[in-house]
Every structure is written in C-alpha cells, then in structure tokens.
Amino acid sequence: MADLYAxxxxxCSGNPGPGGWGVLMRAMEGDxxxxxxxxxxxxxxxxxxxxxxxxxxxxxxxLTRGTAIxxxxxxxxxxxxxxxxxxxxxxxxxxxSNKKPVKNVDLWQRLDEAQRRHKVTWEWIKGHAGHPENERxxxxxxxxxxxxxxxxxx
Amino acid sequence: MADLYAxxxxxCSGNPGPGGWGVLMRAMEGDxxxxxxxxxxxxxxxxxxxxxxxxxxxxxxxLTRGTAIxxxxxxxxxxxxxxxxxxxxxxxxxxxSNKKPVKNVDLWQRLDEAQRRHKVTWEWIKGHAGHPENERxxxxxxxxxxxxxxxxxx
RNA sequence: AGACACCAGUUACC
DNA sequence: GGTAACTGGTGTCT
Numbered sequence: 001m002a003d004l005y006a007x008x009x010x011x012c013s014g015n016p017g018p019g020g021w022g023v024l025m026r027a028m029e030g031d032x033x034x035x036x037x038x039x040x041x042x043x044x045x046x047x048x049x050x051x052x053x054x055x056x057x058x059x060x061x062x063l064t065r066g067t068a069i070x071x072x073x074x075x076x077x078x079x080x081x082x083x084x085x086x087x088x089x090x091x092x093x094x095x096x097s098n099k100k101p102v103k104n105v106d107l108w109q110r111l112d113e114a115q116r117r118h119k120v121t122w123e124w125i126k127g128h129a130g131h132p133e134n135e136r137x138x139x140x141x142x143x144x145x146x147x148x149x150x151x152x153x154x
Numbered sequence: 155m156a157d158l159y160a161x162x163x164x165x166c167s168g169n170p171g172p173g174g175w176g177v178l179m180r181a182m183e184g185d186x187x188x189x190x191x192x193x194x195x196x197x198x199x200x201x202x203x204x205x206x207x208x209x210x211x212x213x214x215x216x217l218t219r220g221t222a223i224x225x226x227x228x229x230x231x232x233x234x235x236x237x238x239x240x241x242x243x244x245x246x247x248x249x250x251s252n253k254k255p256v257k258n259v260d261l262w263q264r265l266d267e268a269q270r271r272h273k274v275t276w277e278w279i280k281g282h283a284g285h286p287e288n289e290r291x292x293x294x295x296x297x298x299x300x301x302x303x304x305x306x307x308x
Numbered sequence: 309a310g311a312c313a314c315c316a317g318u319u320a321c322c
Numbered sequence: 323g324g325t326a327a328c329t330g331g332t333g334t335c336t
Contacts, residue, residue, distance in 0.1 A: 166332095166333085168332090169331085169332050169333060170332080170333080201332080201333050201334085202332080202333055202334090203333050203334055203335095204333085229334095230334095230335080231333080231334055231335065234335070234336080235334090235335075238336090239335065239336080250334090250335070250336085251335080251336060252336095256334095256335090257333080257334065257335090258333095258334085
C-alpha cells in the first residue's frame with residue numbers, strides 16, 4: 001500500500017543546446033522510503049522546456065501498471081500546461097491564445113497519452129529553494145546531459 | 155550620390171498610454187555610412203500604431219529636399235496602409251472595408267502629404283528578429299517615451 | 309477568419 | 323544581459 005512520488009527536472013546548456021532530464025521516484029509507506037529509482041537521459045540539441053517535459057514523460061512511462069502518483073516539478077510550463085492549457089489546446093487544434101501553433105506538440109501529446117492510464121497529482125515547487133528531491137533530480141538531469149556536451153577543448 | 159535609408163519604430167507603455175517613436179537615418183555610399191542621424195519623440199497618451207505612424211512621418215518630414223529614400227518598418231499596419239489601403243481610403247472618403255471611419259486619419263493624411271515630395275520605397279521586416287537598425291530605432295522610441303512615463307513610485 | 313505590432317504577467321534554462 | 327514557453331490584454335487593418 002505504498003504511495004508513489006516522482007520529482008522531475010531538466011537542465012540545458014545553451015538553450016537551445018545540449019540538455020538532460022532527471023527523475024527521482026519513490027515509493028513511500030508513511031515516512032518510510034520502501035523503494036527508490038532514478039532515471040536520466042539527454043539530447044545533443046534541445047531546449048530547457050523540452051527537457052522538463054521529457055522528465056515528466058519518462059516518469060510516467062516508467063510505470064508498468066496504472067497507478068496513482070504525485071509528480072513534482074519546478075517548471076510552471078509543465079505544471080500549468082498539463083493541468084490547464086492542454087485542455088484548450090485539444091479543443092482548438094493546438095493553437096496558443098495568440099493563434100500561434102503550440103510549441104513542443106509532440107511532447108505534449110506524448111505526455112497526455114502517458115498520463116491517460118494513471119491518476120496523476122501534479123505539484124509545483126520553486127526551483128533552487130532547498131528541496132532535496134528537486135536538487136537530486138537536478139543532479140540527475142545534469143548527469144543525463146553529460147554525454148551530450150561537446151568534448152572539452154582544453 | 156549617397157543612398158538614403160530610414161528605420162522607424164514605435165513603443166507604447168499601456169496602449170493606450172505613454173508612447174514614443176524613433177528613427178535611425180543613414181546616408182550610404184555602397185557599404186559605407188557617410189552620414190547618420192537619429193530622431194525621437196513621444197507623447198503622454200497615445201497608441202502603438204500612432205507611434206509607428208509618427209516615426210515614419212518624422213523620417214519623411216526631416217528631409218529638406220525631395221529625394222529617394224527607403225523606409226523600413228516592422229509595422230504591417232504602416233507598410234500595408236501606406237502602400238495599399240490608403241488609395242482606397244482616399245477614393246471612398248476614409249472608410250474601412252466595414253464602412254467604419256479609418257482611425258488615425260490625421261496621421262495618415264500627414265504621412266501621405268509628407269510622402270508626396272519624395273520617392274519612397276517602403277520595406278517591412280519582422281520585429282525582434284535581430285536587425286540591428288530596427289533594434290536601434292526601438293531604443294530611440296523607448297528613449298522618446300521616457301519623459302512621458304509617470305514618475306516612478308519609490 | 310487572417311496579419312503585424314504594442315503592453316502586462318509567470319516559471320524555468322543559461 | 324539573453325532564450326524557451328505559456329497566460330491575459332489593446333491597437334488596427336484586410
């Protein structure tokens with residue numbers, strides 16, 4: 001009867017540039033961590049927002065069966081998008097409020113699909129505010145980015 | 155035998171609200187800038203489109219004798235107005251296609267008059283797209299607006 | 309329905 | 323200082 005939590009974060013060196021995403025997942029029984037799992041990945045040429053999105057997507061896609069999970073992100077873009085904006089976008093053919101095409105549609109649709117089977121509670125926290133789990137997700141994102149950074153000159 | 159160019163821009167804080175206009179003028183001989191001149195101004199209560207219009211008007215009114223000049227704006231309103239819509243408006247008594255009175259008639263007529271003596275080539279560029287001259291005109295517009303902004307609190 | 313501009317706000321990434 | 327993204331709004335025309 002464990003509760004599932006995920007903290008997600010993205011990092012990007014350049015924006016656009018090499019980027020990475022990281023996820024810290026935990027199964028909790030009360031205050032006890034009964035299971036922990038870490039995911040990370042990266043790309044050579046991407047943006048901060050794509051990495052934030054991909055972190056959340058990977059958290060959800062890592063779930064094997066339909067469950068309840070609380071996902072915590074420091075990205076207002078992801079949190080507001082998935083809990084609010086996306087409903088309007090599906091209605092109006094993925095246009096923003098200024099009639100421009102929504103960016104990163106591929107990932108928003110993948111996130112929407114990944115979310116479908118689960119009962120997700122989305123939370124937002126301020127970044128760099130001393131949340132240990134958010135900081136761990138940040139480390140993972142940076143680690144995920146590492147292989148895609150251009151070889152140091154030196 | 156220098157070629158004349160002007161870049162114009164407007165800015166407006168509030169719309170309607172305090173606004174400014176800016177003009178960068180250049181006389182070029184080939185790739186060489188042989189002369190440069192900057193104009194700016196503002197008003198306490200105006201609109202973005204009036205400022206865009208006034209920038210173009212001031213560029214033309216600054217010319218002493220009839221000449222050829224290329225004016226570059228990022229405003230589709232000004233560019234399309236002066237090169238297209240205005241002909242219809244003069245014919246039909248300054249009504250829009252919906253029979254409404256054309257807005258800013260005073261400035262459209264002043265622009266038309268200012269243009270009469272010259273051979274103007276109108277160009278349009280996308281704003282905020284990294285055109286240095288457009289960015290300079292933008293700075294001038296903001297500077298022109300400055301004296302008309304309400305005194306800072308604090 | 310379309311286009312351009314102007315403004316206000318929010319978060320993140322550098 | 324910049325980019326990546328979104329929300330809300332007005333000024334104007336076709």
